[in-house]
Amino acid sequence: MKHIYFDNNSTTRLHPDVLEEMLPYLRDTYGNASSIHWFGQEARRGMDRAREQVANLIGASSDEIVFTSGGTEADNQALIGIADAVGKPGSRIITTAVEHQAVMNSCRFLEKKGLSVTYLSVDSQGRIDLGTLADSIGDDVILISIMLANNEVGTVQPVREAAELAKSKGILFHTDAVQAVGRIPVDVRELGVDLLSLSGHKFHGPKGCGALFVRSGIPGPVLIHGGHHERRRRAGTENVAAIAGLGRACSIAAARLEDSSFFVGSLRDRLEKGITERVSGIKVNTCREHRLPNTLNVSFEGVDGQLLAMNLDLVGIAVSTGSACQSDTREPSYVLLAMGCSVGQATGCLRFSLSADNTGEEIDRVIDVLPDLVEGLRR
């Protein structure tokens, strides 16, 4: 059976060049990047190069990049670290109701520690309202965290405008850009953000490696305490091979961002058109104007999304029903519920997330098999 992979928001295929980049650090150049000898220097050079590559992709300078174990750690570091650095009892954080669990549960954790959190609601397209954000800002707010692109529906938030608002009030601004970096142009200066999380495996880098951008001049958030690594901003011996891989993935993404973004977008549109034409009783969950090019979230009326995903898997098509980080429960997606979907729509959905590895043939195969599977489950 030929396998088709449409779950790139969960993770992506490691790019062969990225693997090549990583291998020397797993074989011969195994030094600790903090060591003074040749082994350590080689490792350090690899990290320096990677830091440059990551910074280049997002328009930062390399000393603003802190390597982490991934997007979740970067989000935790931003929220918990900033709360620790500048928060007081009664301080408040503003975020949205559709954040990834990494942000959501960091906020819940901080609520338990005595901070308060405002969760901004979203409209039916998954976008926050800037007026509401402006109204909810007060003197007690220390941080605003708004995701750049949503992992389940692909909606892109007005981060630049929100960050501008935060800046005018002197409030720090973080964005979880895990699903956006490597897929759409992301420039930290243009966005005006103070902190930004990214993750390598969402754009063909290795798992277990990500980065937090921390604008120079702001109080550095620290989550993991220990040695002097990452200029004391993230302790622990660096995962040099993964970091080198992340760097390479960033440079590959930077080189082909425009082309692949356009190509993936055309595949997604073809898929959306095909499903809309061939399957009745569906609803596309996203924002028409502001969305990732690779994501398509569709609710199928009267169908259990999990069963549909399993049926697709049995014919070799890999999709998910939403966030892989909560696929072990049958709870309806809180993102879709926040967008005003019914419980049926929120449990009857599929998320197709593409990459430039996909082909038009694969799209046509899905459009071919999907209508019968949906009808079968409706009977």
Add this chain to the structure above:
Amino acid sequence: MTAPGKRIVAAMSGGVDSSVAAGLLLEQGFEVVGVTLQLQACDESGGGRSCCGTDSIAQARAAAGRLGIHHYVIDCRQEFEKTVLLPSWEEYSRGRTPNPCVICNERVKFGMLFDHAVALGAYKLATGHYARVGMRKNGAPFLRRGADHRKDQSYFLFSIRPEALSGVVFPIGEFTKDAVRSLAQHLGLPNADRRESQDACFAAKETGYPEGLRRRLHKTTAPGPLVDEEGRLLGMHKGIHQFTVGQRRGLGVALGSPAWVKSIDPWIAAVVLTTREQALSARGLRASGVRWIGFVPRFRRLRCSIKVRYNQAPAPATVEPGEEATAKVWFDRPLRAVTPGQAVVFFHGDRVLGGGWIERSER
């Protein structure tokens, strides 16, 4: 077995029996899809590595990986609590001793999972039960005991719905446990030597099942009296759920000679103890919720053999079907500890004729 190439969903608990069942079907040429039910969260089990639900899931996943088949975990935690655990607790709180495995087979494995199998495009659901399905001349399926009578699990299956019976296969029903173990070796299954997965769905080693259930569901119970057959007070107990008819250990009183639970009166939460073992004997029972597999009883009396608990050799008896799915059952020889809440199952040779729920014993 029918045409290969068709899809079969195999319920995989992680134990050797269901893993071998899946493997046998695969060897016969079926497209096998493994499904494991998640019945509880890890922290809800009684603790200990091997009785944790997620450990069983990992075992099932490993077996599916070895066989090279698709494998899915279906979250049934809510359904399991609603349709198995809560009704079981209701039975305990009424002084009866439920049989959660029968209820689970009826509502979860051959209920919800069966529907899932159909939705996954399967033409049959397979499980690792020691039972068999026979076919009558008119094509109607009937349930048969497993060939290995010591392992036979047909007792737990008497109440599964008719359409499930015609859509189910029991690949290991013709084998002995020893044969299944060597088949596991032959199939290269990683869990060939693993212990049985029986209590995997809800283990409570430290407290015992009923007390574990009470804590899990956050229920309260009332204390009550322990009395002898003449009604004399012998002591107090903490809740009738911890007693079952015929029980000898853990009674909480010392009478100087062996004592057993004779009966439980839920109205006053009284547990009646006896020191005469023969007082536990019953000549018959009344059953409710009686169902017959594949036929309508047109007789007034039926000679057959019966089981009133899983671990019992079938015993000869006469069954008199009554109104509204009831029946009276008269044993040829008295049986010990006939327990309200347990199932009574009727057999003719290896064929399972039907069964029901024990309401009370007849002395």
